[in-house]
Amino acid sequence: MRVIGDKVDLAGLLADAVEEGRQVQVVRGRATKQATLEAFSQELNFPEWFGMNLDALADCLDTLARESEGEWEIVWDGVADLRREDPRAASGIEGILREIDEEFPRVHVTLIDR
Numbered sequence: 038m039r040v041i042g043d044k045v046d047l048a049g050l051l052a053d054a055v056e057e058g059r060q061v062q063v064v065r066g067r068a069t070k071q072a073t074l075e076a077f078s079q080e081l082n083f084p085e086w087f088g089m090n091l092d093a094l095a096d097c098l099d100t101l102a103r104e105s106e107g108e109w110e111i112v113w114d115g116v117a118d119l120r121r122e123d124p125r126a127a128s129g130i131e132g133i134l135r136e137i138d139e140e141f142p143r144v145h146v147t148l149i150d151r
Contacts, residue, residue, distance in 0.1 A: 038131075038138040040116075043151030047114060050147070059108040059145060066115025066149075070126035073119050077130075081111075091126075095133045102141040110145040111137075117151050 041050070047063075054061045064080045067073040074089045083097045102109070111134065119127040131148065138146040 038135045038146040038148065040148045040150055043117070043149070045149055045151075047112075047149070050112065054110045054112075054145075057108070059110045060105070061110045061112060063112045063114055066113060066118050068118040068122045070119070070123050070130075073126070073130065091129045091133060094130065095136070098133060098137050099140075102137050102144045105141075105143065108143050108145065110147060112147045112149065114149040115151055116148045120150075 051061050051063070062080055064073075064076050067076050071089065074094060077083070077094060078087050078089070078097075081097070081101060087093050087097055098111075113130075113134065116127065116131075119130070134146045134148070137144055
């Protein structure tokens with residue numbers, strides 16, 4: 038998992054990932070745990086049963102990682118708001134993403150700290 042500072046060119050980052058053969062999905066950061074989980078659910082098309090909690094996030098990401106074909110990158114853009122407003126939730130989500138990144142070599146996770 039890589040963490041990039043706020044000066045990143047998102048369009049360039051996405052173009053590089055696509056050029057390298059990865060499917061890329063961007064999750065826009067939110068200031069609350071609930072809103073962040075909703076953003077993950079919407080952007081990654083989680084099933085209706087998604088429980089809006091960290092265990093459900095881990096389960097859905099694990100399923101997506103197992104079922105993905107080819108290289109896949111999740112970009113969580115705007116981590117700073119949640120880190121500031123709810124550091125515990127941010128840490129929990131980052132831990133889940135780190136585990137997915139480490140367990141599945143075809144899955145790449147990028148956090149943009151802005």
